[in-house]
Amino acid sequence: MGRAWGCVPRVRRPVRPGREVGRRCVVPIRVLVVDDSVVIRRLLVQALESETDVEVVGTASDGARALLKAEQLRPDAITMDIEMPEMDGVTAVRELRRRGVRVPIVMFSTLTARGASSTLDALAAGASDYVTKPSNVGSLAEALSRVAGELVPKLRALVGRGTRPTALAPAGARPALGAAPARATVPAPAPAPALGGLRGVSVRRTPAVLPPAPTHPVRAVVVGSSTGGPEALSRVVGGLRRPLPVPMIVTQHMPPLFTAQLALRLDRLGPSTVVEASDGDVLRPGHVYVAPGDFHLELAGTATAARIVLTQSPPVNFCRPSVDVMVRSALSVLGPHLLGVVLTGMGQDGAAAAAELVEAGGTMISQDEATSVVWGMPGAVAAAGSTHRILPLDVVADAIMSRCADSGAFTVGGAS
Incomplete structure (x- = not known):
């Protein structure tokens, strides 16, 4: 062993x-x-x-x-x-x-x-x-x-x-074995700079949701996740009833070998083609690209011929791959034509780039606290006021399909 x-x-x-x-x-x-x-x-x-x-x-x-x-x-x-x-x-x-x-x-x-x-x-x-x-x-x-x-x-x-700073619990006082543990939430943040007219608020009380997103056609979906992410991704990818008219790019915090196995499993769940991303891959509609462990996934090229570049530049937010790196790179190539999704996970990776995405005119979705294993990453996005919708996991796939439905004329990778 x-x-x-x-x-x-x-x-x-x-x-x-x-x-x-x-x-x-x-x-x-x-x-x-x-x-x-x-x-x-x-x-x-x-x-x-x-x-x-x-x-x-x-x-x-x-x-x-x-x-x-x-x-x-x-x-x-x-x-x-x-x-x-x-x-x-x-x-x-x-x-x-x-x-x-x-x-x-x-x-x-x-x-x-x-x-x-x-x-x-x-x-x-x-x-x-x-x-x-x-x-x-x-x-x-x-x-x-x-x-x-x-x-x-x-x-x-x-x-x-x-x-x-509370009194000690009475000796022998234990929760029921079958009781659900308290979910981890992000603490109430300090007031944040205004974003879209809203300030950062405590996600424990009133998560900040932006007004309806601009109607820029979506050219790609970028998804970030960490703790609890493999099962959340299974629900999202498996919930896509038909291939998306745009590519989906996923950063899940996992080591090498694990991401390859994750991609293989996700590929069996629905109509989308799921692969572990390789350097030089050209983004294609209906495909899901999973960032390989220990590599940042970035984009290069143009909006109609975007390709994947894998790098081993230093970790960001202690993570490689990093959601922030992926989203910022996608913004540099695709501009506001992005749909961002942050699923369950520890930490705050993705929160900074989510703010940049909505500032640029993109659309942002965060998983809700009740269905997250750890409401760290999506909670940080909500606390900063950088999301348009906070949704239960079971409806995230439908929300993605709905937002991408009108994007057929804005494909990438040379597809028509």
């Missing part, structure tokens, strides 16, 4: 309802760690328990034991290996969801084609997100740093738990 990192002393701490950090009360995220490798379990325990707001309440060596531990311990979140004896991680996720367990489940995957395929299976079964196991690291300290750096922010976002 991956490279051994050496023996890591197991850390045991009593379960506590809260931890005092300075003057703040930190309510720890209670995590169940599931992996058949003793070394990996200990690595995860040490990495997680190094954080003041995370507490490992139990471990399990396979999916069957995980089902029992989840019922007994009622964790806030679960980390789940994929390949395990007795019951694998994908089966365990499916069974947990069947039993009504709604806590976030983060898969712990290998960075291989097989690992990518299994991870997408787990996401389809109901897993919330994934992280990749550290490989080619020179020390235990580096392995711990990588695991904590990738896993902990995702747990915080998925659980929606943070530090807050």
Whole structure:
């Protein structure tokens, strides 16, 4: 189950309802760690328990034991290996969801084609997100740093738990195991510069929606997503009842190999032709181009002969590929003739470029909070007042088809 990192002393701490950090009360995220490798379990325990707001309440060596531990311990979140004896991680996720367990489940995957395929299976079964196991690291300290750096922010976002100045919760007070966790939302932003007459507002109260978009014909659809994105993209691409008269370009935050597997799966879901983008691809109507992991997807050429350029310039918003890079590049080639869509995801990648898109005269759609796994990216767009519509996931595909319906005369790639 991956490279051994050496023996890591197991850390045991009593379960506590809260931890005092300075003057703040930190309510720890209670995590169940599931992996058949003793070394990996200990690595995860040490990495997680190094954080003041995370507490490992139990471990399990396979999916069957995980089902029992989840019922007994009622964790806030679960980390789940994929390949395990007795019951694998994908089966365990499916069974947990069947039993009504709604806590976030983060898969712990290998960075291989097989690992990518299994991870997408787990996401389809109901897993919330994934992280990749550290490989080619020179020390235990580096392995711990990588695991904590990738896993902990995702747990915080998925659980929606943070530090807050409240009294400690009563001992033993736990939410029901099947209860949905609090969704992560972006905090109320500081007042933003005016955009289309509207100022940034708190997405917790009154999301800012722009007046109806200008009626520029759409030449391309640009879509950004992150946490929860693979399943959201499946719903959107699968919901397109006919090929779009314009191309769709997708940036999903994923590593290499994973994006290729994602494109293969999306290609099987509907009438659109879905491919992992290659350098030099000419955009064609009815095609969906997925940015490959570790490459920014940019556009070059002209509005009627736009082509894809893949670059490895520095990450933007800590991301490569980046939604901001993709959208800004598309704006430079296609101008206001763009429909932008921001789906579920952590962070704020895409928010800055969304503001530029609507300022240029393009149309912007954001997924709503209720159907997002994490309302970070779409919430940031809404908070800035940079969206024309905030929609549930199930109607996003129809909204895209409707907006593109009158764009037949504005094709790209030389199609008529």
